[in-house]
Amino acid sequence: xxxxNDSPHPESRFDADWLALREGxxxxxxxxxxxxxxxxxxxxxGRTPVACVDLGSGSGSxxxxxxxxxxxxxxxxxxxxxxxxLERAVRGGALLRxxxxxxxxxxxxxxxxxxxAPDAFAGVDLVCASALMDLVGAAWLERLAAACSRxxxxxLFSLSVDGEWSFRxxxxxxxxxxxxxxxxxxxxxxxRDKGVGGALGPxxxxxxxxxxRAVGYRVHVAPSPWQLHxxxxxxxxxxxxxxxxxxxxxxxxxxxxxxxxxxxxxxxREALRDPAFRMCVGHVDLFACPxxxxxxxxxxx
Ligand SMILES: C[S@@+](CC[C@H](N)C(=O)[O-])C[C@H]1O[C@@H](n2cnc3c(N)ncnc32)[C@H](O)[C@@H]1O
Numbered sequence: 001x002x003x004x005n006d007s008p009h010p011e012s013r014f015d016a017d018w019l020a021l022r023e024g025x026x027x028x029x030x031x032x033x034x035x036x037x038x039x040x041x042x043x044x045x046g047r048t049p050v051a052c053v054d055l056g057s058g059s060g061s062x063x064x065x066x067x068x069x070x071x072x073x074x075x076x077x078x079x080x081x082x083x084x085x086l087e088r089a090v091r092g093g094a095l096l097r098x099x100x101x102x103x104x105x106x107x108x109x110x111x112x113x114x115x116x117a118p119d120a121f122a123g124v125d126l127v128c129a130s131a132l133m134d135l136v137g138a139a140w141l142e143r144l145a146a147a148c149s150r151x152x153x154x155x156l157f158s159l160s161v162d163g164e165w166s167f168r169x170x171x172x173x174x175x176x177x178x179x180x181x182x183x184x185x186x187x188x189x190x191x192r193d194k195g196v197g198g199a200l201g202p203x204x205x206x207x208x209x210x211x212x213r214a215v216g217y218r219v220h221v222a223p224s225p226w227q228l229h230x231x232x233x234x235x236x237x238x239x240x241x242x243x244x245x246x247x248x249x250x251x252x253x254x255x256x257x258x259x260x261x262x263x264x265x266x267x268x269r270e271a272l273r274d275p276a277f278r279m280c281v282g283h284v285d286l287f288a289c290p291x292x293x294x295x296x297x298x299x300x301x
Contacts (some may be wrong), residue, residue, distance in 0.1 A: 001141060005264060009081075009195030012135055015084060016059055021238050022226075023061045026130065030065065030158050031222035033285040039070050039099070040155045041112025041289050042125055045154075049105065050072040051124045055113055056080055056132035060089030062158070062164045063106070066128065072098025075105040077124075083110045116143050121151035134204040136192060139196020141204065145211035154289040155212065159224055163187045164282030169274060176271075178264025185250035205284040215226040215286040224285040231275035239272055239279050 042050050050071060054062045067074060076093070080086050083251035086108045093106035113136075121127055127148050133141070148155050165183055167174040190201030200207055209219045228235040228242075247265040251258055271277050 009192040011192060012196075013082065013086070014058055015061060016088060016163040018059050018241065019061060019085070021234070021241055022131075023064075024198040024234055025226045025228065025238055026085050026159055027065055029224040029226050029283060031224050034156065034158075034220060034222050035066065035069050036287045037129075037220060037287045037289075038126060038154060041154050041287075042165075043071050045125060047125055049075040050126065051123060052076045052126045052128060053124050053130040055127065056135070057089050057108070058082070058085045058131075060092050062128055062130040063089070063104070064092065065130075066156070067096045067098055067104050070126070072100050072102045072104065074098045076107070078106065078108040079111065079113060080108070081110065081112045086110055091222045103107040105192070107207075112195070114140070116140065116147060118143070118147055118150055120147045121153050124151050124153045126156060127151075127153050128156040129237060130156070131160075133146055133157050133208055135194045135196065136204065137193075137209050140196045141200070141208050142211045142214075145208070145215045145217070148288070149213070149215035149290065152290050154287070155217070156285075156287050157205075157208060158285045159207040160285045160286070161190065162205060162223075162284050163190070164225075164280075165267075166280045167271070168278040168280070169271075170256060170276040174271065174277070176237055176264060176265065176267055181260060182246060182250050182264050183253075185254040185257065185261065186246045189249040189253040205286060209286060209288075212286075212288040217290055218287045219286060222285050224283040226279070226281040226283065228279040228281070230272055230277045236272060240269070242279070242281070243268055243272065253270050260292065 052074060054076060055081045063076050078086060078089050087153055090106060090108050090246060097106040098104055191199055209221060212219050228239045230236045247261060250261050
């Protein structure tokens with residue numbers, strides 16, 4: 001592993017337990033259609049080994065999901081600025097297998113993604129990331145699209161937040177008077193600078209699609225929301241952790257609204273005790289490949 005020993009920006013640190021908690025919901029939410037598109041594109045490209053780069057790899061959730069669904073042989077490079085998370089990813093990587101059941105080659109680079117060179121992806125076939133794009137700024141997304149294009153690589157960017165939440169009890173929508181305030185405060189917090197320009201938060205996926213279209217890529221998008229059911233213990237645990245995180249971020253963003261936000265949090269925490277309660281948290285997946293400028297973004301269910 002290369003270790004540049006960069007100290008992560010405080011607003012872009014992620015706890016290994018949090019990443020582990022979300023991994024199952026992420027896997028359920030990801031668009032199978034876009035994963036299949038990526039696999040078909042790589043098969044048609046026919047390069048061997050298939051070179052994949054995973055940006056903001058954390059503890060390696062993305063290669064764990066993708067490797068068995070993509071053709072092999074595969075060689076992965078995992079990039080993150082958190083050396084401890086990367087160590088976990090590399091340890092777990094020994095178990096990775098490609099779609100044909102063959103072991104996957106894996107290395108890591110510990111560095112800050114802020115400095116993205118134009119030729120960063122030379123020789124790469126697939127540039128991917130999960131749960132990263134909402135943390136970065138517009139200029140970086142444009143440089144990312146340009147670097148993908150320069151390499152002629154496909155791009156698979158999964159699980160970018162879209163800023164939407166909704167709640168249900170059984171078949172009925174469940175609205176709370178504090179939801180809108182909490183969502184606005186949280187989404188504003190998402191737009192804070194996290195070390196790679198002012199983060200676009202829920203607007204990132206649209207800017208990313210536009211940036212890739214601007215370099216002549218064909219872009220496919222699909223919703224990939226978390227659907228969390230309180231009668232499923234792991235999903236309920238994720239929902240509880242999520243609610244804490246939303247409340248902390250909302251309070252940091254709007255301290256003057258602490259009374260209303262805390263009251264909202266208490267009501268929503270109580271709601272999580274109801275086995276019929278559900279949370280839907282919006283995300284978007286995107287696959288893009290060279291070849292064919294399109295007027296709009298193609299939806300891909
Ligand atoms: C939300 S986590 C997602 C991790 C992993 N892709 C997953 O889906 O579980 C975002 C990851 O991006 C990394 N990250 C954020 N900003 C970064 C930067 N400027 N340079 C390198 N890594 C960064 C964090 O350390 C973290 O591992």
